[in-house]
Amino acid sequence: MLVPDRPCAMYRVVCEEQREHGMKKLIFLTAFIEGFCVMVIEIGSSRIITPVYGTSLTSWSIILAITLFGLACGYFLGARISGSRSYLVIALVTSGVVISLVPYLAQEILYLSMSFPFTVGLTLSLFVLMFPPFMLLGTISPLLIHRLDALVMKAGYSAGSIFGTSTVGGIVGALFCGFYLFPFIGARLTFLLIGVMMMLISAIVASSIKSRLAIVVLIVLTILISSYSTERNKNGPQNPIILSTSEGILGQIKVVEYPLATYGNRQGKLRLMLVNNTVQAAINPKDRTILLLQYQTLLTPIVKSNIKGARVLMIGLGGGGIINALQETEYEKIDVVELDKRIIHLARKYFLKETRDVNFITLDGRYYIETCRQKYDIVILDAFQAESIPSHLLTVECFRSIKVLLSDKGLLIVNFHGYIKGRQGLAARSVIRSMTHIGMQTMIIATDTTDGVTRSLLFVASMSDLNHLENILVPRSTDAYEEQKTELRSYVIDHRGINWDVASLLYDDHLMLEALLNEVNMEWRSFIQAKELIRMRKTR
Numbered sequence: 001m002l003v004p005d006r007p008c009a010m011y012r013v014v015c016e017e018q019r020e021h022g023m024k025k026l027i028f029l030t031a032f033i034e035g036f037c038v039m040v041i042e043i044g045s046s047r048i049i050t051p052v053y054g055t056s057l058t059s060w061s062i063i064l065a066i067t068l069f070g071l072a073c074g075y076f077l078g079a080r081i082s083g084s085r086s087y088l089v090i091a092l093v094t095s096g097v098v099i100s101l102v103p104y105l106a107q108e109i110l111y112l113s114m115s116f117p118f119t120v121g122l123t124l125s126l127f128v129l130m131f132p133p134f135m136l137l138g139t140i141s142p143l144l145i146h147r148l149d150a151l152v153m154k155a156g157y158s159a160g161s162i163f164g165t166s167t168v169g170g171i172v173g174a175l176f177c178g179f180y181l182f183p184f185i186g187a188r189l190t191f192l193l194i195g196v197m198m199m200l201i202s203a204i205v206a207s208s209i210k211s212r213l214a215i216v217v218l219i220v221l222t223i224l225i226s227s228y229s230t231e232r233n234k235n236g237p238q239n240p241i242i243l244s245t246s247e248g249i250l251g252q253i254k255v256v257e258y259p260l261a262t263y264g265n266r267q268g269k270l271r272l273m274l275v276n277n278t279v280q281a282a283i284n285p286k287d288r289t290i291l292l293l294q295y296q297t298l299l300t301p302i303v304k305s306n307i308k309g310a311r312v313l314m315i316g317l318g319g320g321g322i323i324n325a326l327q328e329t330e331y332e333k334i335d336v337v338e339l340d341k342r343i344i345h346l347a348r349k350y351f352l353k354e355t356r357d358v359n360f361i362t363l364d365g366r367y368y369i370e371t372c373r374q375k376y377d378i379v380i381l382d383a384f385q386a387e388s389i390p391s392h393l394l395t396v397e398c399f400r401s402i403k404v405l406l407s408d409k410g411l412l413i414v415n416f417h418g419y420i421k422g423r424q425g426l427a428a429r430s431v432i433r434s435m436t437h438i439g440m441q442t443m444i445i446a447t448d449t450t451d452g453v454t455r456s457l458l459f460v461a462s463m464s465d466l467n468h469l470e471n472i473l474v475p476r477s478t479d480a481y482e483e484q485k486t487e488l489r490s491y492v493i494d495h496r497g498i499n500w501d502v503a504s505l506l507y508d509d510h511l512m513l514e515a516l517l518n519e520v521n522m523e524w525r526s527f528i529q530a531k532e533l534i535r536m537r538k539t540r
Contacts, residue, residue, distance in 0.1 A: 026208055027148050030092070031162045033201055034140045035169025036176075037194045041099065041137075042067050043177045045130045047187040048103065050251035050276040052110045053122045055388055056521045057514045062123050063130070070131045074138015081139070082146035091143060092202030095136035100195030102129055103188040118522045141166060183342075186247035243271075243350060246342055251276040251385075253342055255350050257285070266481050271350060273319045273343075275385065280343075281319020281351055288324045288353040294447040294478035295415055295456035298491060300325045301474045302445075302460065303378055306411055307331050313376040313405070315365035315393065316383035317343055319351035323358060333357045335376075337368045339383075366392045369401050377407050382415040388521060389416070391513040395506045396434045399461075403438060409464045412440070417520050418455035420444065420498060424523075427516035428457055429503035435461045437505055443469060444493040447478045453523050457493075 045063050046055060053059050081087045109128050113121035141162055149158040181190045244255040254274045261270035270292075273281035282292040291297050300322060303312070307329045314322065317338040326334070334357065338344050341362045348355065361368060365383055379402055383390055392398065394414070402412055412435075419425040435442050440461040448455035460466060470489035475482035506513055514521075 023208060024148065024151060026205060027144050028161070028165050030201055030205060031141065031144050031165040032169035032172075033197060034137055034144075035166030036173035037095075037099065037169075037198060038067075038071070038134070038137050038166075039170040039173035040177055040181065040190060040194050041102075041130065041133055043174065044182070044187050044190055045126065047182055047247055047251055048106045048129070049110065049122070049125065052114065052277065053118070053125075054276055054278075054521060055251060055385065057518055058119065058522065059122060062119075062126055066123075066126050066130050067134055070134025071138040073131075074135040074140075075142055077135065078139035078142030082142050088140070088143040088147065089202050089206040091136055091139045092205060093199055095133055095140070096195045096198030096202060098133045098136060098195075099198060100192050102133065103191045105129065118526045182247055187252075188247075240272075244346055253340070253346065255346055273346060273351065275343075278384075280384065281321055281347070283319060283321065283324070283351055288351065289327070290481065291321055291325055293321060295458060296321050296325070297475050297478045297482070298445055298447060298488070299380070299413060299415070299458055301472050301488070302411070302413065302458075302469060303380070304329055305469070305472050306378060306409075310377035311335075311375065311407075313337070313372075313379045315369070315379070315381045317347055317360075318382065318384075320347045321351070322380065322382075323355070324351075324353045327354055327356060331357070333359065335359045335361060335374075337361045337363055337365050339364055365390070366398060369393075369398060369405065372405060374405070375407050375410075376405050377410050379406060379410070379412045380415075381413070384415070389513065389517065391506070391511040392508065394431050394434065394513055395508050395511070396437055397508045399435055399438050399440070403440065403463065406463065410462060412459075412461040414459040414461075416457045416459060417517065418446070418448070418453060418457055419451045419520055420446070420457060420493060421451055424520050425451065425498075426502065426504075427513055427520065428459075429498065429500060430506055430513070430516060432459060433500060433503040434506045435459065439463065441466050442495075444495070445488065445491045446493050447491070453520065 042063065045067075046059065049059060049063075078091070106129060109125050113125035115121070116124060145155075145158045145162045148162060149155050152158060177190075181193075185193075240256040240258045242254060242256050244253075246253055252275070254277075256272050256274065258270040258272075260267060268284050269286060271283050271285050272279055279293070284290055284292070291300060303322065303326065307326060308331075310331050312326075312331055312334045314334065314336045317336050320336070323334060323336070336344075336358060338360065339362070344360050344362065348360075365381075381393055383393055399412075406412065414431065416428055416431065420428045432442050432444065440463060443460040443466045445458040445460065446455060447457075460469065470487060470492060472488040473485040474488050474491065476484040476486040504512065504516075
C-alpha cells in the first residue's frame, strides 16, 4: 500500500495559496488601474474637444452622459462574458489600443463633426471617440469580480472590493490629471501612456492565466499601434507657423504667427495666442504697443485717463496687450492674477515688450480678490477661458469684495460678450444689474453698434460719477492703427433703451451665468468652428 508523500502535498497546498494570493493582488492592481484610466479619459476627453467645442456646460453634460452610458454598456457586457478567462485579457489589451488611438483619431473626427450643427457634432464626436474606451473599461470590473469570486467564494466581498479599489484609482487619477499629467505632458501623451499601461497589465494578466492567444494578440496590436503612431506624428509644413503648443488647466494653448496678415490699413506679421482656438491676444511682433483687439482700443484710453500714480489689478492676462500699452505711462504698479502659469510664461516670451513694476501672481482670481488687503485704483476683469467666463467672478458677492479693494474714485472694468438685448443679452444685463445692486454707477461701452458674437462689451463701474469718461478721446473706429479720434460717448450704450425687468441678480449660491450664456457660447463656438473648417479645408 502506497503512503502519500505528506511534505509534497503540503508544498503543493502552500504553492496554491501563494498563487491565489498573488492573483488577488494582480486583480486589485488591475481594478485600480482601470479606475485610474476611467477618470483620466473622462477629464482628458474635455481637453481633446475644447479646441473645437469649448468647455461649456453643454460639453460637460454630454461628456458625463457618454461616460456613464459607455460604462453601463460595459458592465452589462462584462456580466455576459465573465465566464471565460481570455475575455479579461482581450478587454484589457483592446482598451489599451483604443485609448492610445484616441488622440490620433481626434483631429479627423472633430474635423468631420464640424459639418453638423453644434450639439449634434459635439455628441457624435464624443460618442465615436469616447464610447468605445469607456465600454471596454466597463467590461473589466465584472470580469475581475468573477475572477475574485472564484478565489474567495464571497460575491459581496468581491463586488465591493473591486468597485472600492477602482474608485480609489479614479481618485488618484483625478488628482494626477489636475496636478501632473495634463499641465506637464498634455492630453496626447497622457492617452498614449495610459494606453500602454493597460497593455502592460494585460500582458501580466495573460501570463498569469497562461493565455497564449492573448499574448499573441497583444504583440500584434502593439506593433500596429506603434507603426500607426509613427506615421501620424510625421510633421508637415505648417501655415501659420506654430511657435508653441501645450495642454493643461485651461485646455489647449497655442502661439502662432502669420508671416503676412492685414489689420486695419496695414500689413505685417501677426502673432496670436489661442486658447482652445479662441484668440486671447494679438500683436505685431515688430510693434507690440499697437493694440489689435477691438475692445483693447477702447479699454486702454479709459485706463490711461486714470493711470497717473495708479495701482492696477488685472484678473486675467492673455498676452498682456494692455500692459504693453501702459508701459510709457506713470502708473505705480500693476498686479496680474492669472490661473494658468503657462499663459504667464508665453506672454512674457512672445507678447510682452517689458514688465516694469508688473507683479505676476499664479492664482484663481476670486481667491485673490477675497484674500487681498491692498487698495487699487483700477481693477480689470478680463478672465475669458476661450468663450467661457468664470461665473464666480461676476456675482454680487464678488463685486462687493472688489468694491472694498477699490479706492474712492476707483474703476472696475469688465470685458464681456457682445449681446445686450433680447434673450441672448440676458447674461450681460444680469451682470450690470448685479453691479448696480451694490450701489455702483455703471457705463456700457460697445465696440460695434450691432449685437453679435464678433463685438465686445465693456462694463465700467465705480462708486463715483462716470459722466466725465464720455469726454475721453478714443480711436474713431476700433480698427488697428486708426489715427482719427472721437469722444468715448459715441461708443456708450444708453441704459434707457434696454429692458432690465427680466435681468437676474447673480449670487454665489446660484451660479446661473453659464446657463444664461449657453446659447451665446454655442453661437461663438459655431463661429470659431466655421473659421477653423475653412482653414482646414484650405490646408488639405
